[in-house]
Amino acid sequence: MSRAVAFLGLGHMGAPMAANLVTAGHRVRGYDLVPTLLDGAARTGVEPAPSAPDAVADADVVVTMLPASRHVLDLYDAVLPAARPGTLFVDCSTIDVADARTAHQRADAAGMRALDAPVSGGVVGAEAGTLTFMSGGGEAEFAEARPLLEAMGNKAVHCGGPGAGQAAKICNNMILGISMIAVSEAFVLGESLGLSHQALYDVASTASGQCWALSVNCPVPGPVPDSPANRDYRPGFAASLMAKDLGLAAAAARAGAVHTELGLRAAELYAAYAEHAGAAEDFSGIVRTIRDRSGEPA
Structure with a gap:
């Protein structure tokens, strides 16, 4: 089933991951602070958004791939108010376990759902669509995200509750x-x-x-x-x-x-x-x- 996906963070890992979602038939709206990265993603079929809140406004699922905990938490503060109630937030960044749990808590408090799903496989795996996803959160959230994760990788494992993926x-x-x-x-x-x-x-x-x-x-x-x-x-x-x-x-x-x-x-x-x-x-x-x-x- 095609989903409306917001993809935030289009660097070395995020850009090919977003491109693989497009290839799998999903509508992907992307945003990155670096204009050249946004332009590059647009060439793979990702629809560029003028801002992160704009990208998430009509999304079913929001995927983030960011450098560190502070980027994830700051971005959540910025975009959670702009998302529709019940939107699923899937963070593929690698961050501190405690901060991943904080991200879950903030999403829940805002009426959203969350999954931490960091990856293994590097840039080569992101480009080839052979990443492994380690996921933490509810079983229902994992089941919903799984088709998207499998479009970007070849294995997705539900590891337990919030923070277990990290x-x-x-x-x-x-x-x-x-x-x-x-x-x-x-x-x-x-x-x-x-x-x-x-x-x-x-x-x-x-x-x-x-x-x-x-x-x-x-x-x-x-x-x-x-x-x-x-x-x-x-x-x-x-x-x-x-x-x-x-x-x-x-x-x-x-x-x-x-x-x-x-x-x-x-x-x-x-x-x-x-x-x-x-x-x-x-x-x-x-x-x-x-x-x-x-x-x-x-």
Whole structure:
């Protein structure tokens, strides 16, 4: 069934997601603060709106894809009064679990319904329509949003109540960040022992070391032709975003007094990497930092 969708946030992730909704037959009105992004989305069939409140005025569903918690909460304050009662708000941003719950509360207080539905899959997944959505909220809201999520991805999971999608996202990305560091350290160690990248890949990819960070986003050029390592680490999933997600996981671990030694250390390493060498690189480029630091006292 075709829906009227407002899509707010048309950056690297939002633009292809909105385009996939258009391809699936939905009417999409979009808005972004950056005029060039709005123009680019218009070329894919997204109808440009003059403002965010205007975009949501006649929408059945409002999808947001924004950088951080404050952007989501500020936008909700601006657009909730403009939406029709009962409109479903689906936030695909990655934000703090507590802030996601606040967004649910604000939507509910305004007479709306809400779902937090962050994604995994990066820009490549957004463009290909192969994202995974992790959703938190009511079962009825998830059921309503599911056809839209599946138009933008190939898997949508209902993880629980408000904030559960964000919880799943930061836990998943803590696994990913730690595993990328582990894979990178293994390749650098292999280099020091005279082992070729291909030989280590051929063993680990079919043995107990096999993981997504190795087999899909391999941090060294050669073994996986489509990995960012073969494009001078041009981002598929930017190091700055990994640093953000690990920071959210670290904050949640500290708040809950959960012992996540590797998660906290990964957050520190990615924060430093994203602030300096990795500012414009894929998160797999951390292998170069590990290589550069090798030879220093352990």
